[in-house]
Amino acid sequence: MERKVIVSAAITGAIHTPTMSPHLPITPEQIADQAIEAAQAGAAAVHIHARDPRSGMPSADPALFEQIVTRIQAGCDAIICLTTGGGLSMTVEQRAAVVPRFQPELASLNMGSMNFALHPMAKRHAAWLHEWEPLMLEASKDNIFRNTFGDLEKILAMMAQAGVKPELEIYDAGQLDNAAFMVAEGLLKPPLYLQFVLGILGGMSATLDSLLFLRQTADRLLGPRNYQFSAFGAGRMEFPICTASALMGGHCRVGLEDNLNLARGVPATSNAELVLKMRRILAEFSLETATPAEARAILGLKG
Numbered sequence: 001m002e003r004k005v006i007v008s009a010a011i012t013g014a015i016h017t018p019t020m021s022p023h024l025p026i027t028p029e030q031i032a033d034q035a036i037e038a039a040q041a042g043a044a045a046v047h048i049h050a051r052d053p054r055s056g057m058p059s060a061d062p063a064l065f066e067q068i069v070t071r072i073q074a075g076c077d078a079i080i081c082l083t084t085g086g087g088l089s090m091t092v093e094q095r096a097a098v099v100p101r102f103q104p105e106l107a108s109l110n111m112g113s114m115n116f117a118l119h120p121m122a123k124r125h126a127a128w129l130h131e132w133e134p135l136m137l138e139a140s141k142d143n144i145f146r147n148t149f150g151d152l153e154k155i156l157a158m159m160a161q162a163g164v165k166p167e168l169e170i171y172d173a174g175q176l177d178n179a180a181f182m183v184a185e186g187l188l189k190p191p192l193y194l195q196f197v198l199g200i201l202g203g204m205s206a207t208l209d210s211l212l213f214l215r216q217t218a219d220r221l222l223g224p225r226n227y228q229f230s231a232f233g234a235g236r237m238e239f240p241i242c243t244a245s246a247l248m249g250g251h252c253r254v255g256l257e258d259n260l261n262l263a264r265g266v267p268a269t270s271n272a273e274l275v276l277k278m279r280r281i282l283a284e285f286s287l288e289t290a291t292p293a294e295a296r297a298i299l300g301l302k303g
């Protein structure tokens, strides 16, 4: 099969607040509808967090996930990737509960514990990313995202039992060693699916050097044939890192979870808009976008 690029859309996440963009989906209907539109625009996979419809805060409420998942499945054939990263205030049990409950085809898994803030680059580009960064940087100084080895073992065992493929979120090179360790322990089975997350303060910055180093490290630790990778940069580095990833043989993730702007000074009005821009860039390089069925074949999903 000719190489196809999987475009994933990360619909709402847990970081951006409703005040940052009127287009950020909050209710289950808004989240599902934007996921369906993103799929119609060409996203083969949609990455899903839930939010409390009243406050806009990240939520682990299974009833909200239920509404979102049911509506997406009724509206499109996209691969559903549920978050186990949840939000920074949730327990491991709350975050992982979606795995046995919904048995999605994919679920994200942050491959370690880390400090979690925004890169100083975000501060320098405040005009790009709206008015929220200084506040966010202050508020986020003491955040630790937790996934100890014990947590990883527990969540991976739940995923194996439920037949859920983990999408391993890799923010830093050492997390590839964590993945290799889990393979050696028999808790992860290749081929792996890696998502390189660049531009979060606490992990690696969103540069081409970071991306190349992660790719080379993954080749060394896992073997080039034993994984597929996707990548994105937070904020304005979303499209540059996605483009580089596609040119290096990887896949791409776009979406309002990671980036609120279509271009400098141009707020994105939907996830679908970000997907369409990504597909225009890929088309310029004669790279074709994978359908959900093709993405399932590439990732070895149960379908």
Ligand code: KMH
Pocket: 010, 013, 014, 015, 083, 084, 085, 086, 108, 109, 110, 169, 197, 200, 257
């Ligand atoms: N929010 C991103 C920085 C997850 O949901 O498990 C990474 C992410 C993790 O999407």
Ligand code: ZN
Pocket: 010, 013, 014, 047, 049, 083, 085, 108, 257
């Ligand atoms: Zn996420």
